[in-house]
Amino acid sequence: MAIKINNVLTRKKEVFEPVEEGVVRMYICGVTVYGRCHVGHLRCYLSFDAIIRYLKYRGYDVTYVRNFTDIDDKIINRAKEITQGPEGSWRSLPAYESYDACQWSERLAEDEKILQRAKGQDRHLAEVVADHFIDVFRDEDFAPFELIPAQVEPRVSQHIPQVIALIESIIEKGFGYEVGGDVYFDVPAYHAASASYGKLSGRDYTQLVEGARVAPTDKKRFGADFALWKKSGEGEPAWSSPWGQGRPGWHIECSAMSLDKLGAPFDIHGGGKDLIFPHHENEIAQSEAGTEKKFCNYWMHNGFVTVDGVKMSKSLGNFISIKDALGIAPPEVWRLLVLSTHYAHPIDFSRTKAAQTASVACETVRGNIDIAYDRLEYFYETLRRADEIVAGEEVGEEAACMEEPRALELLGRFTEAMDDDFNTAKALAVLGDGMKLVNELCDLKAKQVKKLPGGRPSWIATLAKLTCDLREGFGALGLLRCDPAGALTACREFAARCSCVDVSAVEAKIAERERAREEKDWARSDALRDELVAMGIELRDSSTGTDWRVIR
RNA sequence: GGCGCCGUCGCCAAGUGGUAAGGCAGAGGUCUGCAAAACCUCCAUCACCAGUUCGAAUCUGGUCGGCGCCUCCA
Numbered sequence: 020m021a022i023k024i025n026n027v028l029t030r031k032k033e034v035f036e037p038v039e040e041g042v043v044r045m046y047i048c049g050v051t052v053y054g055r056c057h058v059g060h061l062r063c064y065l066s067f068d069a070i071i072r073y074l075k076y077r078g079y080d081v082t083y084v085r086n087f088t089d090i091d092d093k094i095i096n097r098a099k100e101i102t103q104g105p106e107g108s109w110r111s112l113p114a115y116e117s118y119d120a121c122q123w124s125e126r127l128a129e130d131e132k133i134l135q136r137a138k139g140q141d142r143h144l145a146e147v148v149a150d151h152f153i154d155v156f157r158d159e160d161f162a163p164f165e166l167i168p169a170q171v172e173p174r175v176s177q178h179i180p181q182v183i184a185l186i187e188s189i190i191e192k193g194f195g196y197e198v199g200g201d202v203y204f205d206v207p208a209y210h211a212a213s214a215s216y217g218k219l220s221g222r223d224y225t226q227l228v229e230g231a232r233v234a235p236t237d238k239k240r241f242g243a244d245f246a247l248w249k250k251s252g253e254g255e256p257a258w259s260s261p262w263g264q265g266r267p268g269w270h271i272e273c274s275a276m277s278l279d280k281l282g283a284p285f286d287i288h289g290g291g292k293d294l295i296f297p298h299h300e301n302e303i304a305q306s307e308a309g310t311e312k313k314f315c316n317y318w319m320h321n322g323f324v325t326v327d328g329v330k331m332s333k334s335l336g337n338f339i340s341i342k343d344a345l346g347i348a349p350p351e352v353w354r355l356l357v358l359s360t361h362y363a364h365p366i367d368f369s370r371t372k373a374a375q376t377a378s379v380a381c382e383t384v385r386g387n388i389d390i391a392y393d394r395l396e397y398f399y400e401t402l403r404r405a406d407e408i409v410a411g412e413e414v415g416e417e418a419a420c421m422e423e424p425r426a427l428e429l430l431g432r433f434t435e436a437m438d439d440d441f442n443t444a445k446a447l448a449v450l451g452d453g454m455k456l457v458n459e460l461c462d463l464k465a466k467q468v469k470k471l472p473g474g475r476p477s478w479i480a481t482l483a484k485l486t487c488d489l490r491e492g493f494g495a496l497g498l499l500r501c502d503p504a505g506a507l508t509a510c511r512e513f514a515a516r517c518s519c520v521d522v523s524a525v526e527a528k529i530a531e532r533e534r535a536r537e538e539k540d541w542a543r544s545d546a547l548r549d550e551l552v553a554m555g556i557e558l559r560d561s562s563t564g565t566d567w568r569v570i571r
Numbered sequence: 572g573g574c575g576c577c578g579u580c581g582c583c584a585a586g587u588g589g590u591a592a593g594g595c596a597g598a599g600g601u602c603u604g605c606a607a608a609a610c611c612u613c614c615a616u617c618a619c620c621a622g623u624u625c626g627a628a629u630c631u632g633g634u635c636g637g638c639g640c641c642u643c644c645a
Contacts, residue, residue, distance in 0.1 A: 032587090050645075059645055062645070091643095093643070222640090226572095226641090269643085294645070297641085323639075325638080328637065334644075360584070361584090389595090391594095444584060444585055447593080448584090452592095461610095462610055536604085544604085544605085548606070548607095557606095558606075559607055561608085
């Protein structure tokens with residue numbers, strides 16, 4: 020069985036054949052570090068995290084590179100804004116129109132932090148801005164999600180020689196030209212020689228020019244040409260080059276660093292769909308122009324996160340920051356939610372759409388986050404009850420599993436789903452079936468267990484195998500890696516905090532109800548339960564006691 | 572204007588030629604002091620029209636609706 024990948028480059032689903040057998044070299048476009056990340060970024064890195072985990076699960080030795088673009092106009096602009104201070108005219112820019120008081124307060128606090136960090140450092144403020152947001156990315160935004168760390172996280176600022184060498188090679192081959200300190204990639208010349216510009220995005224470069232906005236100061240020969248190197252302006256960060264003081268253009272850094280870390284061709288290049296053009300198209304052109312080798316074999320792009328059907332983006336102001344996301348649900352809930360949809364399809368986070376379209380049913384329509392939250396708890400609860408049954412039991416090696424196809428074929432079906440272009444949605448459905456089976460088995464009475472072929476030892480063996488396989492499958496997606504009891508407590512505490520539930524008051528009422536129940540005072544017991552329901556608490560009585568959870 | 576994607580049950584969501592996975596909600600049931608949970612059963616012919624085919628949600632053409640890229644963007 021082989022893994023199949025929907026290759027954006029060929030627009031076909033293809034059998035994955037790495038350059039070197041058993042090894043996967045992949046490059047995922049990282050972020051430009053000029054601000055905080057939002058759920059759109061989260062979706063991208065969670066989707067690719069599951070893909071990387073699965074490739075490892077399938078036995079591949081994965082070399083994964085994810086860059087930080089730490090030189091860019093937006094970073095320089097941010098530095099300029101910080102320099103101007105809170106009274107600067109930048110605050111009236113259109114980009115900030117939608118800012119509310121809360122966002123402003125966060126923004127200014129962040130600027131202050133960056134200024135503090137810059138004190139005593141003899142560096143350009145833009146570099147400090149980049150450092151700051153790299154730290155935010157690693158230590159704040161993404162740390163809770165436990166992504167598989169990239170082997171290398173290259174920064175452009177540390178790869179200027181590689182960038183320059185690649186640009187020189189492009190110029191040497193006749194596909195780049197210098198104009199007054201800027202260097203441009205010559206799209207028409209390259210296309211004339213290779214007939215390949217536009218092969219990823221399916222664009223005809225001659226038609227691009229008509230729609231392209233060419234700024235009056237542009238020195239490029241052709242509208243579709245793009246900057247490989249930019250001459251630095253006054254007070255901007257600059258590096259020495261054969262073309263004078265300047266900095267790399269956007270696109271070239273990913274080519275230079277991926278070629279440096281992975282060589283050409285490497286296996287998989289990924290990123291958001293919005294990067295297909297121009298970013299990835301230009302990466303291919305300049306890399307293949309400079310190296311005369313194929314750049315990358317498989318291109319994968321994740322779908323957008325949308326809000327009310329519209330792409331989530333900073334410029335539209337319709338984004339949920341990762342910081343806010345972590346206040347809505349725990350990291351693992353977000354992971355489950357993201358993986359519930361195929362990586363290439365859009366995910367919509369609107370909570371208003373349902374209310375608009377289904378006026379009758381709006382009260383019963385629940386947010387996807389809440390559903391994912393419940394589902395995660397269901398998974399952990401299922402594992403917990405199975406663990407309790409299996410714990411302390413001798414799982415005899417000789418005890419055969421029950422002839423239960425749903426148990427025996429679980430991982431096979433999981434692998435089949437994932438092999439087909441990493442269909443995490445389907446894979447989760449398969450694993451969900453396994454969870455249902457675990458509950459079914461746990462529900463059996465001792466008498467029924469006795470009657471099973473193989474009896475109790477076989478029942479235990481089956482439960483042990485199932486939970487082990489489920490952990491393996493979910494684990495290959497980065498899910499259910501925690502101890503169930505601990506995870507459930509954390510889930511409940513999180514929900515209690517969100518709903519401002521007074522945990523000690525809840526537990527006091529539960530204790531009181533326990534006493535009423537011991538005295539078989541059902542009226543009192545039920546009254547207490549009603550009070551708890553009014554507090555947003557649902558009870559679950561069992562033979563071992565009363566558990567509770569926050570109603571969502 | 573150019574290129575491209577999408578439209579599957581009330582909601583979410585798999586499914587690229589062989590007769591519609593899964594989740595939520597809903598109905599009925601088993602279990603339970605009651606309830607919850609868990610489990611069982613039920614619940615769609617795939618925006619529309621016209622073709623290709625023995626056979627189409629899946630292919631082709633058209634219509635309508637939504638979105639994306641072409642400027643920064645995961």
